[in-house]
Amino acid sequence: LFPEMAASLWKNLLQTAKERILQQRRASLYVHSHGYEEELIKKKLQQFAGGSINLSREDNGIGILTLNNPKLMNAFTGTMMLELQERVTELENWKDGKGLIIYGAGNTFCSGSDLNAVKAISNSQDGMNMCMFMQNTLTRLMRLPLISVALVQGKAIGGGAELTTACDFRLMTPGSEIRFVHKHMGLVPGWGGAARLVRIVGGRAALRLLSGAARVDPERALHLGLSEETLSSSDEPGALDEARAWLSQYTEGPASVIRAVKKVVTAGRELPLEAALRTEKDVFGTVWGGPANLQALLRRPKHK
Numbered sequence: 291l292f293p294e295m296a297a298s299l300w301k302n303l304l305q306t307a308k309e310r311i312l313q314q315r316r317a318s319l320y321v322h323s324h325g326y327e328e329e330l331i332k333k334k335l336q337q338f339a340g341g342s343i344n345l346s347r348e349d350n351g352i353g354i355l356t357l358n359n360p361k362l363m364n365a366f367t368g369t370m371m372l373e374l375q376e377r378v379t380e381l382e383n384w385k386d387g388k389g390l391i392i393y394g395a396g397n398t399f400c401s402g403s404d405l406n407a408v409k410a411i412s413n414s415q416d417g418m419n420m421c422m423f424m425q426n427t428l429t430r431l432m433r434l435p436l437i438s439v440a441l442v443q444g445k446a447i448g449g450g451a452e453l454t455t456a457c458d459f460r461l462m463t464p465g466s467e468i469r470f471v472h473k474h475m476g477l478v479p480g481w482g483g484a485a486r487l488v489r490i491v492g493g494r495a496a497l498r499l500l501s502g503a504a505r506v507d508p509e510r511a512l513h514l515g516l517s518e519e520t521l522s523s524s525d526e527p528g529a530l531d532e533a534r535a536w537l538s539q540y541t542e543g544p545a546s547v548i549r550a551v552k553k554v555v556t557a558g559r560e561l562p563l564e565a566a567l568r569t570e571k572d573v574f575g576t577v578w579g580g581p582a583n584l585q586a587l588l589r590r591p592k593h594k
Contacts, residue, residue, distance in 0.1 A: 291444065292372065298355065300567065303535075309456045315504070316367060317444070318426050319388075319422070319425055319426050319429055321428060323416075325418065326418075326422045326423075327417060327419055327567075328419075328422075328423065330419060330576060331416065331420055331422075331423050333413055334368065334419075334420075335368030335369065335371050335420070336360060336368060336369060337368060337408070337410075338367050338368030338369065338388075338403070338406060339361025339367060339369045340359060340362070340367040340369065340370070340409035340412065341357075341358055341359025341362070341364070341365075341366075341367050341370045341404075342358045342359070342369075342371070343355065343356070343357060343358065343370055343373040343374050343377050344356040344358055345380060345381070346353070346381075347384060347387065350388075350538070350541070351386055351387055351388035351389060351434065351532060351541060351545055351548075352388065352389040352390070352391065352538070352541060353381060353384065353389070353390045354388075354390075354391050354393070354496055354530070355377060355381075355385055355390060355392045355393075356392070356395055357370070357379055357392070357393070357394040357395065357396040357399070357400050358394075358402075359395070359417060360394075360395045360396030360398070362396040362401065362444075363394075363396075363398050363400070363401035363444070363445065363447075364395060364398060364399065364400040364401060364450070365398070365400065365402055365403060365404040365405075365450075365494065366402065366403050366404060366407075366409045366449060367399070367404045367406075367407055367567040368404075371420070371423065371424060371427070374427055375423075375426075375427045375429075378427055378434070379432050380391070380431050381431075382430065382434065382508075385545070386515045386544050386545050387434075387435075387436050387549075388436060388437065388548040389436055389437045389438070389439070389537045389538075389540070389541040389547065389548075390434065390437070390439070390457075390458060391439055391442035391519070391530070391533050391534065391537060392438065392439070392441065392442070392453070392506070393440070393442050393443065393452075393526075393529075393530065393533070394443065395526075396444075396524070396526075397440045397443050397444050397451075397524070397526055398443055398444025398445055399440070399441075399443055399444055399445060399450050399454070399466070400446055400447070400449065400450030400453055401445060401447045401448065401450055401454040402447050402448030402449035402450050402451075402471075403448065403449050403571055405439070405570075406526070406576070409430050412486060412541065412550065417480075421445045421480035421481065421500035421541040422448070422484075424449075424480070424488050424546050425480070425481055425482045428456040428482050429452065429482060431449075431456045431457075432456045432458075432486070432556075433556050433560075434456075434552075435549035435552045435553050436549070436552060437458055437459075437537065437541055437548065437551075438456075438458045438459070439455040439457055439458065439459040439460065439461055439518075439533060439536070439537050440454040440457040440461070440515075441461050441521075441529060441530065442448065442454060442460055442461065442462045442466045442467075442468060442532045443461075443463045443466050443526070443529055444465075444467075445466070445467055445469070446466070446467070446468045446469070447467075447468075447469050448469075448470070448471050448472060448475070449481055449483075451468045451469055451470045451471075452479050452481040452482065452553055453468075453481070453483075454468055455482075455486035455487050455490060455538060456482065458552075459518045460517045460518065461510075461513070461515060461517065461518055461520075461521055461532075461533055461536060462484050462508040462511055462517045462519075462520050462521070463519065463521050463523065463524045463529050463589040464508065464509075464521075464522070464524050465479075465508075466508060467505050467506060467507055468506045468516065468517075468525050469503065469505045469506060469509060469555055470483065470487070470499050470500050470503060470504075471503050472500065473500065473501065473503045474489070474503050479500070481525045482495065484500060487500070489518060489559070490515065491514045491515055491516055495514050499514075508520040512567040515547075518536075519536060521533070521536075526549040531593065532554065535557060536559055543582070544581070545575060546576070546577060546580060546581075546582060547582050550573050550574075550576060552578050553569070553573045554566075554569065554570045554573050554574075557569035557570060558570070565566060
């Protein structure tokens with residue numbers, strides 16, 4: 291009886307842990323009580339078509355998300371914003387995923403929002419709804435149990451710069467730049483880019499980048515800790531291959547373990563310490579005694 295009870299208890303514990311992690315990942319930052327009308331903004335965004343967000347999932351557990359609107363330097367149209375949300379949902383449901391590379395078609399990253407859409411929804415309630423919609427999507431992107439990297443070629447400007455901050459890492463190619471130009475538009479970041487930038491480079495550097503609308507080249511990005519590495523290749527296939535090779539050093543191993551690593555880091559980054567510790571315990575419970583753990587114990591019977 292006892293082993294059966296223990297097994298049943300263990301199963302329930304794992305289920306609770308998984309549900310809590312899932313809820314944390316998919317929970318919307320904003321609900322109707324914040325004045326957020328998701329269906330209303332979706333209808334409005336639908337009117338501004340063009341471009342696409344493409345996702346391919348490779349057998350090695352690395353996903354490639356492509357911003358595809360090269361004639362507008364991959365600026366986000368309304369339908370691209372909607373598609374980004376759909377792709378994030380697909381990635382949340384991809385149980386074998388371990389890593390994600392985000393890049394822009396045509397050798398440039400992203401020039402922010404399509405100004406035609408922005409002008410058409412310039413009243414403040416629509417603007418706030420769009421802001422909340424994109425914050426929700428990018429927060430879910432950041433919380434994916436995948437190790438994510440933005441491959442920055444050409445320009446990552448405005449909303450494009452904000453998107454890079456929703457990834458765990460950034461890689462830049464020669465001659466590329468990241469630039470928070472919001473000040474020149476009479477704005478501040480609204481997609482969560484400022485809050486995330488502070489966590490990446492610290493308050494003083496974030497203040498300088500935002501108030502100076504400064505162009506951040508690969509050298510400065512490395513110095514600030516905004517970028518991990520400057521790749522040698524500028525062309526799309528070469529840069530993508532380099533990004534895959536860079537990411538693969540962190541995604542080697544079983545998906546269950548890589549995903550668990552990302553979950554405990556997300557908890558540590560976002561939650562108060564006690565909640566982060568509880569989440570870490572729960573995630574630990576999902577891998578302890580799991581296949582990867584048992585195989586490792588068989589392989590390494592002695593400390594040397």
